[in-house]
Amino acid sequence: MGEIYVVAEHRKGEVREITFEMLFKARELCRTFSHRLTALLLAGKDAGFADDLAKRADRVLVFENDRLETFNSDLHKEILNRVIQKDQPFMTWIAHTSWGMDLAPALSVKTGLPLATDCVDIQAEDGRPIVIRQIYSGKLFSRVSFKESPGYLMTVRSGAFLPPDDAEMEPGEVLKQDIPADLAEPRKTFVEFVDTEAGEIDITQADLLVSIGRGIGEEENIATIRELADRMGATLSCSRPVVDKNWLPKFHQVGTSGKSVRPKVYLALGISGAFQHVAGITGAGTVIAVNKDRKAPIFRVADYGVADDLFKVANALKEKLAGA
Amino acid sequence: MDVIVCVKQVPEVIDADMKISREGTGIEKEDLVMHINDWDNYAVEEAVCIKETQGGTVTAITIGDDESEDVLRRALAMGADKAIRIDPGERELDGFVISKILAKVIKDLEYHLVLTGVQADDDNSGMVGIMLAETLGLSHAAVVTGVEPEGDLARIRVELEGGMDEVSRIQLPSLLTIQTGINEPRYVSIMGIRKAGKKELTVIPVANLGLSEDDLTPRTRIEEVFLPPETTGAEMIEGDAASVAAELIKIIKEKGVSI
Numbered sequence: 016m017g018e019i020y021v022v023a024e025h026r027k028g029e030v031r032e033i034t035f036e037m038l039f040k041a042r043e044l045c046r047t048f049s050h051r052l053t054a055l056l057l058a059g060k061d062a063g064f065a066d067d068l069a070k071r072a073d074r075v076l077v078f079e080n081d082r083l084e085t086f087n088s089d090l091h092k093e094i095l096n097r098v099i100q101k102d103q104p105f106m107t108w109i110a111h112t113s114w115g116m117d118l119a120p121a122l123s124v125k126t127g128l129p130l131a132t133d134c135v136d137i138q139a140e141d142g143r144p145i146v147i148r149q150i151y152s153g154k155l156f157s158r159v160s161f162k163e164s165p166g167y168l169m170t171v172r173s174g175a176f177l178p179p180d181d182a183e184m185e186p187g188e189v190l191k192q193d194i195p196a197d198l199a200e201p202r203k204t205f206v207e208f209v210d211t212e213a214g215e216i217d218i219t220q221a222d223l224l225v226s227i228g229r230g231i232g233e234e235e236n237i238a239t240i241r242e243l244a245d246r247m248g249a250t251l252s253c254s255r256p257v258v259d260k261n262w263l264p265k266f267h268q269v270g271t272s273g274k275s276v277r278p279k280v281y282l283a284l285g286i287s288g289a290f291q292h293v294a295g296i297t298g299a300g301t302v303i304a305v306n307k308d309r310k311a312p313i314f315r316v317a318d319y320g321v322a323d324d325l326f327k328v329a330n331a332l333k334e335k336l337a338g339a
Numbered sequence: 340m341d342v343i344v345c346v347k348q349v350p351e352v353i354d355a356d357m358k359i360s361r362e363g364t365g366i367e368k369e370d371l372v373m374h375i376n377d378w379d380n381y382a383v384e385e386a387v388c389i390k391e392t393q394g395g396t397v398t399a400i401t402i403g404d405d406e407s408e409d410v411l412r413r414a415l416a417m418g419a420d421k422a423i424r425i426d427p428g429e430r431e432l433d434g435f436v437i438s439k440i441l442a443k444v445i446k447d448l449e450y451h452l453v454l455t456g457v458q459a460d461d462d463n464s465g466m467v468g469i470m471l472a473e474t475l476g477l478s479h480a481a482v483v484t485g486v487e488p489e490g491d492l493a494r495i496r497v498e499l500e501g502g503m504d505e506v507s508r509i510q511l512p513s514l515l516t517i518q519t520g521i522n523e524p525r526y527v528s529i530m531g532i533r534k535a536g537k538k539e540l541t542v543i544p545v546a547n548l549g550l551s552e553d554d555l556t557p558r559t560r561i562e563e564v565f566l567p568p569e570t571t572g573a574e575m576i577e578g579d580a581a582s583v584a585a586e587l588i589k590i591i592k593e594k595g596v597s598i
Contacts, residue, residue: 026499026503031500085505088479088480089478092473112499112500113481113482113497113498113499113500113505114481114499116457116465116466116469116481116482116516117469117479117480117481117482117497118469119466119469120434120438120465120466120467120468120469120470120473121469121470121472121473121479123435123466123470123473123558124438124470124473124474125473129435129558129559130434130435130466130558130559131559132434132464132465132466133463133464133465145562148462148463149463150461150462150463150564151350151352151357151366151460151461151463152352152353152460152463153567154352154357154567155357155359155366155564155565155566155567156564156565156566156567156568157462157561157562157563157564157565158561158562158563158564158565159559159560159561159562160559160560160562161558161559161560162556162557162558162559162560164558173500202478202509202510202513203478203480203507203508203509203510204507204508204509205505205507206494206506206507206508207505207506208499208503208504208505208506209496209503209504209505209506210502210503211502211503211504222595222596223591223596223598229353246598247591247598248597248598249598255519255520256519258520259519259520260520260523261520261523265502271500271501272498272499272500272501272502273502274501274502275501279594279595279596280590280591280594280596282587282591287353300594300595301590301594302573303587303590303591304573308354310356312567314572314573314575315567315570315572315573316570316573317572317573318573318574319573319574319575319576319587319590320572320573320574320575320576321575321576321583321587322575323580323583327580328580328583328584328587330580331580331581331583331584332584332587332588334581334584335581335584335585335588336588336598
């Protein structure tokens with residue numbers, strides 16, 4: 016085990032939570048093996064993030080340039096490649112986000128260092144890293160080793176490591192670095208951010224959400240669940256496959272690419288429980304899941320479960336409510 | 340505009356019972372239904388849509404045994420013009436090796452765009468597309484939910500986390516990894532697949548590609564596959580639908596929701 020470098024991710028003037036999660040886990044490993052933890056910050060001029068990162072790392076290497084105000088995989092790859100070639104850190108961690116997924120595999124080819132993506136745990140054994148990943152839609156886990164190499168790259172899943180509130184420490188050094196003068200012009204240019212959430216209902220404000228997933232089967236079946244939601248005074252939400260099929264607009268979607276919700280009760284009907292969805296309901300008071308597959312991952316996170324056909328349960332609920 | 344689309348056959352796992360293989364490093368695939376990786380299905384549709392609006396050709400490529408030709412015939416039925424299957428033989432593959440094999444074949448083809456799915460629903464790595472882009476020296480973007488060609492550029496939309504998209508312009512030729520929901524993949528009939536059997540399908544053994552041993556050496560290795568750790572999990576409510584419904588209503592009311 017040697018030094019760990021963590022690449023900070025930020026968007027619209029804020030450091031993304033995944034950055035602090037990575038720094039928390041990396042610090043734990045660095046302490047065990049007495050190694051230095053470095054945060055890498057590529058940002059616009061005077062972004063002001065460095066001090067915040069310094070509270071969680073031994074040092075922060077800061078690359079400031081107007082061209083780095085928003086993420087650009089070409090520029091990130093060029094700069095990180097030079098840092099890695101020069102410093103040869105043992106591990107370099109990148110967020111497993113859309114941006115990290117655009118950067119890490121290219122950086123792996125560029126540096127020649129092996130990559131494991133979407134890691135939910137990272138350990139070091141006998142001087143080599145071992146990572147844990149989910150495979151087959153999270154139904155199984157895998158323990159993965161690497162071909163021997165001078166360094167290793169990982170992307171880290173959001174929510175895999177949760178830092179406590181007192182994760183800050185004695186501030187580390189902030190070291191401004193020069194931007195290489197011969198950086199090539201990036202092949203991709205930023206145009207704008209678009210908020211995809213605006214819609215006529217706000218699922219984040221509901222006390223009771225009735226949420227549908229792939230198990231709904233057909234678009235026509237949504238009407239009967241909408242009826243149930245209306246009768247319960249609940250708001251209708253859904254998981255990704257329903258939006259992918261265009262059966263409900265995106266503002267109904269719960270999960271990492273949709274919204275995080277905090278209802279008192281979340282009633283999940285026919286939702287298998289992919290981690291992207293589950294990440295959006297961690298704030299829910301009580302989760303009730305109905306799914307005909309008794310082994311569906313949703314039952315691992317739900318408080319109450321019913322292993323049955325969702326329509327049977329929905330109709331019975333409607334009858335009970337009508338009779339009450 | 341000529342588009343290359345990379346597809347993969349994977350087991351259908353959402354409703355399947357998964358069994359770990361005897362060696363403990365994979366799964367038993369015999370009883371599983373194989374189908375096209377969901378992300379790749381959207382990528383094929385996107386490629387065909389681009390051809391329909393811009394003209395040009397679509398070439399579908401997969402790496403796999405002869406059974407995986409099913410996904411190529413499906414892509415041909417959706418509107419691809421020709422297909423290539425690269426036969427890996429008994430070789431062990433990881434994302435790195437797959438990207439090197441694809442790059443070796445694609446570098447000699449004519450194209451403006453290469454599309455892959457964001458990830459495949461077996462190892463869920465999401466690395467092949469962008470590794471392929473870097474090996475071929477192409478511009479790239481991951482998790483793409485919109486593509487509009489504009490001459491030598493394309494205006495693209497990338498799905499970020501938390502209900503935010505990023506719009507940017509990217510120089511062609513480019514590689515984009517396609518996210519689900521970008522389009523509505525067309526229905527493919529058995530008859531359509533049968534008709535597509537007349538289209539060109541080339542098979543290339545990996546050994547014919549002249550790749551170096553280094554390019555064919557996996558960078559990662561699965562040491563062990565295991566079931567998710569036990570959790571206390573949900574308290575299961577059993578019984579007939581009426582009593583289950585009564586119990587659920589009671590729970591919901593107890594949690595402070597008036598229904």
